[in-house]
Amino acid sequence: MKKKQLVVVGSGPAGLSAAVQAAEYGVEVMLLDEHSRPGGQLFKQIHKFFGSHSHYAGMRGPDIGRLLLERAQSRGVCISLETTVWGIFQDRVLGLVSGDRTDRIQADKIILATGATENALRFPGWTLPGVMGAGAVQTMVNLHRVLPGKRFLMVGSGNVGLIVSYHLLQAGGHVVKLVEALPRISGWGVHASKLARCGVPIEVSKTVKRVCGRDRVEYAELVSVDAEWNEIPGTKERIEVDVVCVAVGLNPLSELAWIAGCGHKYIPELGGWVPRHDESLQTLVPGIYVAGDVTGIDEASTAMEEGRIAGISAAETLGCISGGAADAVRDKAYTQLAEFHQSPWGIRLEAAQRKLRAGEQDGA
């Protein structure tokens, strides 16, 4: 059986950063991704990123992706694409499928950077062709350059809903309306403002009641809701659209952590079930680490910091870097994370993550 010092699962911002960080200290790294292209969501995030200058601020996602890939390649990281990890067994043996070949690899350390998956929203008509996740729409538009419709309804005003709506406008789509069931917009105001000034109506306390059409989406029915999410009678409104784009949040993609027996906690602030882990991002299974959205739904910039932490922690336990030097890298990354989390939303998320990590540290 093949042996590797470190296998990183997932080549998004967290996985790439983890691989680069560990490889920098001489760790032999194998980076796996089930997709045909590396980079996770970075290559479809064509907008300029927020952040500070030392952390890719103002760069567009694909440029950050290319930069991280170049760094990974120049440090000798072995990247294996179209490779699905289907299981993790005793002693960190990974089961892989690649094309029609299966394989097993024994890893000294594993970092799970598997990201997240989109939440679904169930309403009558939700299975009609034309009802799509916002992430899927973004992949079609920005990676494959296919506009999946002409008239779009966006459901959800988090940053994904706001940003994908803007990308749809840039691609020539008509975003008829963006609705949000909460009484306020969830994402950043500047992203909302870019849509508003293009004439996209953003309407809060409103949601989709049902979607209708013979064999594809032809129109959507919207209703207003009160603070308890009850439909307000007499508010029904019909809009002609051919795509209903659902952007109602993400949840951590932690099946591999479940399979490996990592132990989970349900934490609403983090998006659902997250693998329990300590401040070095190690799970309850020694030698298995987590980084990025799988530790709680957050941004690409914070995923990169977590990748650094997991990468350095793996390098440390492999004996490639001294504890003191590893602590310095971790401290710097945690300082950066704290700074990214200064917003009201970030403060709640960071508090939940800190509580989880501190609890594991004390052996709770």
Add this chain to the structure above:
Amino acid sequence: MALETGGYLSEAGAAKLPGVPSRNRMERGACAVIECAQAIPCNPCVTACPEQAISIGIPLTRLPVLAEDACTGCGLCVAICPGLAIFNIELNYDEKHSRISLPYEFYPLPAVDDPVRVLGRNGEKLCSSRILKVRTAKQFDHTAVVSFLVPKHLAMAARNIRPNRANDNE
């Protein structure tokens, strides 16, 4: 309509921001207008300014503050802001008009003299105009800066354009 419920600032709300210059400063020549209103962890505008007229400090989430007397109105910050929230405005371009320069990320880019509709923060049409200038640069990274004139009373209201030929979001 507030930023949190409608997605855009009111003109009065924008005027109170620390990145938006005073009327007095606007009267004296071109100036950056930074309509950044939330605690975003972001600071590329600080290093974009050759005059060090924009400061954020620590933490990263503080609102950008414009030192209005240091700002020369060069416009280099406009294309750099990832939130597309910085404008460059010359209130007294001529006797009747103000010049607005804003970040623009839609292809095809308009050309000089193209007729455009001028839109407000909520996308409402305010007036018609023509493109005065289109500025692109490598460091702008695919964000163009387009300039056009509006009647002076619309200087703090006009925040977007739509080329007349475009049929997006009619």
